[in-house]
Amino acid sequence: MTEKRIPSLDGLRAISITLVILSHLVKWHHIKLDMPGAYGTLGVKMFFVLSGFLITSLLLKEQADKGTISLRRFYVRRAFRILPAALVYLIVATLLFWRQMRWMHVAAALFYIANMDSSLPWVLGHLWSLSIEEQFYLIWPLAIKTWFRYRIPVLLAVFGFTPIFHAILYALGVKNGLVGSLPVFADQLAIGCLLAILAPRLPKISKPFAVAMLLAIALTPLYPATSPSRTLFMLFVLRPLVAVSLAGVLLHAIQVPYSFLNWRPITWIGQISYSLYLWQQVFCSNPRLHLGYSLVIPAVACACLSYYFVEKPLLRLRETLNRTISSPNQAELSSQPMAA
Numbered sequence: 001m002t003e004k005r006i007p008s009l010d011g012l013r014a015i016s017i018t019l020v021i022l023s024h025l026v027k028w029h030h031i032k033l034d035m036p037g038a039y040g041t042l043g044v045k046m047f048f049v050l051s052g053f054l055i056t057s058l059l060l061k062e063q064a065d066k067g068t069i070s071l072r073r074f075y076v077r078r079a080f081r082i083l084p085a086a087l088v089y090l091i092v093a094t095l096l097f098w099r100q101m102r103w104m105h106v107a108a109a110l111f112y113i114a115n116m117d118s119s120l121p122w123v124l125g126h127l128w129s130l131s132i133e134e135q136f137y138l139i140w141p142l143a144i145k146t147w148f149r150y151r152i153p154v155l156l157a158v159f160g161f162t163p164i165f166h167a168i169l170y171a172l173g174v175k176n177g178l179v180g181s182l183p184v185f186a187d188q189l190a191i192g193c194l195l196a197i198l199a200p201r202l203p204k205i206s207k208p209f210a211v212a213m214l215l216a217i218a219l220t221p222l223y224p225a226t227s228p229s230r231t232l233f234m235l236f237v238l239r240p241l242v243a244v245s246l247a248g249v250l251l252h253a254i255q256v257p258y259s260f261l262n263w264r265p266i267t268w269i270g271q272i273s274y275s276l277y278l279w280q281q282v283f284c285s286n287p288r289l290h291l292g293y294s295l296v297i298p299a300v301a302c303a304c305l306s307y308y309f310v311e312k313p314l315l316r317l318r319e320t321l322n323r324t325i326s327s328p329n330q331a332e333l334s335s336q337p338m339a340a
Contacts (some may be wrong), residue, residue, distance in 0.1 A: 010270025011261025018045030038221030052192020116177035
């Protein structure tokens with residue numbers, strides 16, 4: 001099977017994981033950098049938009065080629081892609097920090113419901129986003145297969161419902177696991193899915209328009225949602241604007257593959273971004289370490305071990321198994337979750 005990579009996506013992953021790491025360094029190690037933590041959240045949001053776009057692109061391609069979507073094939077491929085590296089991280093983290101663990105924390109991480117566990121220890125705290133992704137992978141292929149004709153209305157409904165759900169939680173003062181539930185972040189996944197469906201029909205995005213969307217993305221985290229009215233404005237205006245802008249920037253980066261987004265060192269960071277997201281937590285979010293930016297070095301080293309000795313061998317095994325049941329000339333979009 002040959003693999004068709006979409007230009008610029010690894011570059012966007014590299015930017016996203018960099019935002020996450022910098023925000024963690026600022027939060028936990030008091031790095032002198034004028035960077036609100038919300039910029040790290042932007043990195044996670046871009047990962048969600050990317051996941052929605054790539055997964056939907058794969059599903060649409062399979063539907064067009066075969067006239068149906070094989071859920072079994074999809075879930076097996078996702079399992080090969082995500083589970084091994086996450087399981088290795090979970091085992092190592094549990095052994096190293098077992099005094100901070102309870103069985104329910106390990107179970108929440110193992111079954112990808114960590115986003116609903118508001119008492120996770122810091123070493124597992126970042127797994128909330130991977131749980132969101134896994135829940136999306138579980139639901140969306142079944143939904144698009146079942147309601148394929150209504151895929152756009154379904155996604156628009158999800159996109160519109162997200163701020164309503166969030167506002168209800170805010171009004172009721174909910175602070176439990178629902179705050180991290182899939183419906184709170186479904187708009188970012190939905191806009192990526194919509195982009196995959198509508199991209200062939202959308203015009204080329206001009207550079208001035210792309211710059212305007214970048215400004216919207218960059219300035220929104222500075223908005224102080226410090227009152228009910230400001231919070232509602234954030235939920236119903238600024239947050240949807242950022243989601244649409246992230247999708248627009250993604251489409252623009254694909255349409256105009258900038259050289260810096262496709263520069264080999266940058267794309268390499270994007271390729272290891274999943275493992276890097278897993279392992280940066282041990283170093284960049286460890287409140288007991290005070291080594292500043294140098295903490296990135298062991299994080300990258302562990303990510304390399306995970307990528308080259310866990311991710312890649314399992315992906316090669318997956319492709320070997322897949323070739324035995326697929327035609328040799330079938331091409332596939334390169335999909336990779338954050339999955340930060």
